[in-house]
Structure formats: structure tokens, C-alpha cells
Amino acid sequence: MSTGIKPGLSAGPVTTTGVIAMRNLDARIEGLTDQASRESLTGAGWGELVELTALRGHVRGRIDEAEHAASLADAFVDRMPRDPRSRVARARLAACFHRFPAALADLDAAAALGLDRRSLDEERAAVHQSAGRYDAALALHRHALSRRHDFSTLGALARCHAERGEAADAESWFMAARHGYRGVSPLPLAVLEFQCGQAWLYRDSPAHARPWLESATRRLPSYVPAQARLAGIDAGQGDAAVAVGELRRIALDSDDPYYEAQLAGVLGERGEWGEARFWRARAAAHYESLLARHPEAYADHAAEFWLTVGGDPRRALRLALWNLALRPTPRARALVERARRRVGEQQENQRLVQIGRRFAEGMT
Template identity: 50%
Template structure:
């Protein structure tokens, strides 16, 4: 297989993994990327493809090393900068990421750069500016594929979800769903909104098909929570155990990518604050972002509550 074809296949596998919530696709993409670099170790396209797979699995230091090598071996500066900005943003280095994205916008203000700016501003909590940029990015889209717009709608929904505006979040997730009906992250987040709106039956209806199609335990965990809210305790426990087992596998294989999700699971439906604290601390060691610190603080508070309850129960 030619390098360009191999890189294209890797990118498509990463996209399918994201859209359908398939960890197996991410893993297959990473495997193919390793093979591609083995065959063409000084090809910028191969190195760039591997950098993307490593970033997807949150192996950020290795991704940055690959991006540097890709730049030295012919990869376009703008492409390398865009991928480096993604990594910096994931690590919470917002100022550095912003500088790279603005540099790209100075070259060409298009859907990709405007969308990247919108997502970054949303991450920084600059909601008004992010909302403006989301709209501007949408107006600049000239493609025919529904995936980029669905991803933009989803990220806009995540912003409003974090802000606590459930109606706006729901509207954005529904927009993403209309563009790509099987878009797993949008459906999963929509189910979270339905749970927060006290409609667990709607959440179950959204989540059950996801648990059949996706191997990401997040959906099994959310389904367990929704079933519990419906008083279907036995079935909820079955899905909780399934999610717990899968998180155990993924934390061993890809700790950088799944420690935070696993910690959240154990702090909620998993009901094991001690394990949640261990994973939150592990995640904080990987990246010192505001979200990682917030997760750790949640875990500490949860563990403190458990300790206080034990003391109260032991008291005469």
C-alpha cells in the first residue's frame, strides 16, 4: 500500500472510531500507523498519520515527537501546526494553541481554522466569542460531507452542556444527529441531557442501540445509570458490571486516554470512590488541565464523604 493511501485509510478509521464510538477502530488505526512508519520511517505523511493516532489515544508526548519529525520530513507547516494545536489544547496550553490557530487563520480564514478557534474559545469558557465563531465557521463550509458540520454541532452542544443550558445543548446534539443519525458521541450526550431533564426512559432508548454498536464502556455506564433511574436495578447492575470490566481493560491498554472516563464512572454509577480517586490521580499525572484538577477534587470529596460515613456508622 502506498503511503498516501495508508495514511488516508488511517484517517478514515479514526473518523469511524469517533463517529461510531469504536475503540477497536482507534486501535486498528494505531497499528496500521506503526506499520506505515516502519515501512517509510522518513516520510512526513506517515509520521503525521501516526501522530494523529497517538494524539487520539492521548499519547501526547509521542504525538509531539512525531509532529516534529513530520515537519522535518516534508509535511506542510500548516498541517503540522494544526495538529500541534490540537495536542496543546488537549493539554490545557490554550495560549500556545491559540497562537498556532491564529497563525493559520492569518494564512486562510476557512471552516477548519474558524471551527478550531470556536472549539478552543469554548474550552476557555469564552462562550459569546465561541458562539460567534461557530456560526461563522458554519457559513464558511463549502464541502458536501455531513461529518464536519455534525462534529461542529456536537462541539457547540458540549459547550452549552458545560454551561448548564440543557435546551441549547439538546438542540445542538439533535442537529448533529440529523446530519449523522448514528453519531455516537452526540447520541450519548443527548442521553445525558435527557437524564438531567428527568426522562430516563428517553435516555435508555438512546443508549441501548449505542451499547450494541460501540465498544466504548461510557455508553454501557450511562445505560446503567438510566436503567437505575427507571428502577430496573437488576438490568442496571448487569450493565454496570459490563462497563466496569471494559474500563478495566482499556485503562490497562490505554491509560492516558481512559483514566479520566474510568474515574468518572467509578465516582458515579460505579460507586467506588477509592478507585475513582486512584484513577483521577493517575489522570492528573498525565495532564494538569483544569478539568483534570476538577475531577481530582471531585474524587477527593467523594472519598472524604465515604470516610465520614464509615466513621458515623462505627460510632456507638
Template identity: 50%
Template sequence: MADLDLARRKGAAQPTLDGERAGILQAVGCYAEAQSLLTKAAPRQSDFTMLSALAVCRAEQGETDEAEREFDEAHRSYRGVSPFLLAQLDFRRGVMWMRQGDLPAGRAWLEAARRRVPGYAPAAGHLAEVDLSLGDVDAAVARLHPLVETSDDPAYTSRLALVLRVAGRHQEAQQWRDRAAERYDELVLRHPEAYADHAADFWLMVGANVDGGLQLALQTLVMRQTTRSYALVRRARAASNQAAPDTP
């Protein structure tokens, strides 16, 4: 926000600044303010830019009907030739449906993103989650192995550890779990705003450190009051209560 204030003083166009501010507000959970700025900036932005941003903002709030309409309109308004923006839009749509529990719809849009950009690693990682949720462990492992060999993102190593544990391959799972733990510790120390929520999810799901996961979830909620942050804290507290020893 401070950088945007400086840009305004140096003459940057207000609609451009409003669009950037909206992205920041959305990231910290100020959805109403973000939507207001996006709508205000709309006449000076391309239809695709505005509709895409609104669709994602709606999706993060769980407003799936409104988000679906705006995702469709954004697709229709696109006039570029690059596949990357559309692949990103399909990916965000797939994530929306995954979070709503509609795995077939989530898979369909994640696969659409992969058809546009076959090397789209986040889409492949989320497809592995869908595979696991649907009981296809072998497919999940097959998707994740290429990612852990080419990416230093611990999300993929932690997912592979989870999948292998479900498959009963505990020794392999432990190796990938240890690798993910080391990388998350490093990233949370360097970039807590970006990785605290991902690390919390790891410790709750794979890392077997519920207290650490709860602390990171609470840290994330202080930084941004998003729908996902609140859900993460609820999960962490539930896990902590379940793990607590019974008292007489």
C-alpha cells in the same frame, strides 16, 4: 510531538505541523500556546479548519461567547459537501453547552449533529444524558439500548447502568455496571492516557468505588492539566470526603 519533530526534519510544511501541535497542546491543557499556534497557522489553513479548532479550544476553556461566534463563523465558511465535519462541530458545541449547564442548548446542537449523521453514537449518548437530567428516563433507556448492542465503548453501558439505577431497575443496572467495569479495567490497562478520565467518571458515578475514581482522576491530571481534569479531581475529592467516615 516527537513524530512532528521528525516530520519537520523530513520537510513537512510548518503550518500543517503547527496545526497538529496545537491539537496536542490543547489536549493537555496548554490552551494559550494552542491558540497562538492556531492563529499563526491560520493564513495557510482553510477558514473552516482554523475557526473550528479555535471554537473548540474556546469551548473547552468555558469562553462560550467567543466560542459561539467562532462556531457560527466556521459553519458559514464551510465549503465541503460531507456532513461529517459539520456534525462533529455541532456535537462539540452541544457538549460545550451541556458542561455549562444549558441543557436545552446542548440538546439542540446534539440533535443537529444527529440530523446530519443519524448514526452518530456519541451524540446519541450525550442526548441520553440530557434526557436523564430532564427526568425522561424512558427516553434515555431507548437511546442507549441500541448503542450498547452495537458498540464496545463502556461509556454507553455505564450510562445505561446509571439510568436503570435511577429508574429503580437495580438488577438490570448491576449487569450493565459489571460489564462496564470489566471493559474499563481492560482499557485503562492498555490505554491509560485515553481512558483514565472516563473510568474515573464511571467509578464515581456508577461503579461505587470512590477511591478508585479519585486515583484515576489524579492520574489524569498528571497527564493533562485541562479544565475537565481539574473539575474531575474536584468532584472525586468531594465524593471522597463525603464517603469518609466521621471521626470523633
């Protein structure tokens, strides 16, 4: 795997090592959890516990940690229902699981409880962005930027352009945010770099994506989503053996079927059908479970799975259409079009098979 830095992409701000950062993260979560068990956790502590648990789940590729963060947010509301921060914490996790009406309702409740307008606008912008309402999100992000140019506001604007499919514009804002980072933890910076890399992957530009993803993994070697995207690039560039080894390790450690499906696809392309079927079956079972628990959040990834290694384009189309109704984003529209084309191809193949059978029967 290459370790070169993209021309123009410097090493960036100096931060603590990823190993130390993850140890500190684990220790902080453990300490806050202990305070919560003794009912001595403050409102600020509750908010931090929810946020750090969700962050750790993202870095480790663990859906169960995100679910735990959501349960902690519910507990925060139960214990401090008059604290607007509890509603903000729950809104963030609701948006994470694509329950956008619930997220906005919690933000309305936070406003009624006295949340300041600036914080409210930032949270609403994040929800609008996740829901694909980019014009509303951009207006709020630009208003925030008119008040301050810091890592948070620049990064939020970068992510919005990235999700709109505007990778080049997004990269400019990502660079500005990266340059403006003043912290010492590698975690926020690694997440930012991963998001820029992913923006380029969405534009099918692995050469632009790789330097950002490599920078993220240099800062945070245990960063599972970035590792998996790099493995996908390696597989696409002919280094499938390395990719398979990396993806096997990730698929065993993570509970996200995205990685199992990714591994099944690479194995299938290599002709390793037995192991590919094993990982495909695991991914299918896990997607079934996730769709039962969090249908809004996993409709898109499940549709992608059934469209590719899952081998059921009709089901993929149903899920893709539902996802588009929930989140009218460019990627959601593209997924629907891909599924429609695949269903059409499947129907045409079936028609040709039927014609062939009738012809064969007529010859006998």
C-alpha cells in the same frame, strides 16, 4: 425527543444525506484497504485511510476502530518511514490516545523530514490543545487564522475555546466555522456541531446543547456520541424511558463503556437495580481492559465511572489525579475536586457509622 432548532441556529449548509455519506465512507475505506493489501497504496492514500478509519470509529462509538486506525498509522510509518505524512498520521493517533510525548516526537520527526511549517504548526496546536496547553495552542490557532479564515482554522479555534470552558466564545467561532463550510459531506459539519453541543454540556447547559446535538443527528442519524448525549439530556428532563431504549441500543452496538455506564446510571435512577447492576459490571470490566491497554486515554472516563455508578471514590480520585497530571484542563481539575469531596463524604459517613457502633456496643 424535540426536533426544534435553537433560535439563531439555522439549518445551516446543505449536505448530502447521512446514510449516503456513511455508505461512501465505508466504500472508500474498503477501496483503500484493498489497495493497501496489494501494496499499491500511495502516501496520500495511507494518510486518508488512517484518517477515515479513525473518523468512522468516532461516529460509530467504536474504540476498536480507533485502535485499528492506530495500527494502520504504525504500518504507514513502517512502509514509508521517509514520508513526513506517515509521522503526522501516527502523531494524530498518539494524541487521540493521549500519548502526547510520542505525538510531539513524531511531529519533530516529520519536521526533520520536510513537513512544511504551516502544517507542522497546525498539528502541534492540536496536540497542545489535547494536552491542556491552551495558551500555546491558541497562539498557533490565531497565527493560522491570520493567514486564512476557513472551516478548518475556525473550527480548531472554536474547539480550543470550548475545551478551555469558554462555551459562549466557542459558540461564536463554531457558528463562523459552520457558516464557512463549503463541502457537501455532512461528516465534518456534524462533528463540529457535536463538539459545540458538548461544550455546552460541559457547562451544564443542556438547553444550549440540545439544538447543536439535534442538528448533528439530523445530518448524521447514525452518530452515536451525539445520540447518547441527547439521551442523557432526555433522561435529565424526565423522559427516562426514551433515554433507556436509546442507550440500550447504543450500549449493545458500541464497545465504549461510557455508554454502558450512562445506561447503568439512568436505570439506577429509575430503580431498575437488576439491569443497572448488569450494565455496571460490563462497564467495569471494559474499563479495566481499556486501562490496561490505553491508561492515559481512559483515566478520565474511568475516574468518572468509579466516582458515580462504579461506587469507588478512592479509586476515582487516584485516576483523576493522574489524569490531571497528564492533562491540566479545567474539566480535569473539576473532576479531582469532585472526587476529593466524595472521598471526604465517604470518610465522614464511615466515621459516623463507627461512632454509632461504639455507642450501640456501650448500651449492651
